[in-house]
Amino acid sequence: MTVEAVYDFVVWRSFPSSAKLVSDRFDELASWPRFLAYGLSVKRGAKLKIQFYAKQENVLGEKGVKQASGVSRLSVYGSADGKTWKYLSGIGLPPGTFDWQLFSGELTVPSDVAVIRLYLGGGWGAPGRPGVTWVDDLKIYQDGALIYSEDFSNWNPCIGAGLGAVAGGAGGYLATKKPEYALIALPVALAGGIIGWLTASP
């Protein structure tokens, strides 16, 4: 059983990572562990446009039934005070498999809403054939002006590789005084990158 949300450092639209939601269950979708745009201030009556890119593999419909409404989705909630939230709108993805595509939705901010937050859920596949939804480059426009963007960037592997390279190179050189031993920076950088990858959590 796999139901998880992680950063993906191989499949993305913008470097170095994207959000990846995986589920091999008919009855459960993976959700991003934190709300996006949490508590973002919006203007009453303003037009919000929310857009993002998504890519998908083997996603079935709800309860395993293919349906046009989609189950991988971005949901928008609004609140007057940041305490009580109500569902405002959602952008559902079609089931199935497709490459990166732009999805967008619009809504008008109700008069009793001052802040919003977004919920991201995806996956919903079958045992042995997990459904995977990738999301990247999320943007929110208010009356045409960009007010929020989320690129799902996690720099852990890059930082690990950089630290590993410096430590490995300096260590190799200092221990031997031979410049060629500084090449140990390469495997150590790789190890640092892998550690960074494994420890990157949303």
Ligand SMILES: [Ca+2]
């Ligand atoms: Ca990205």
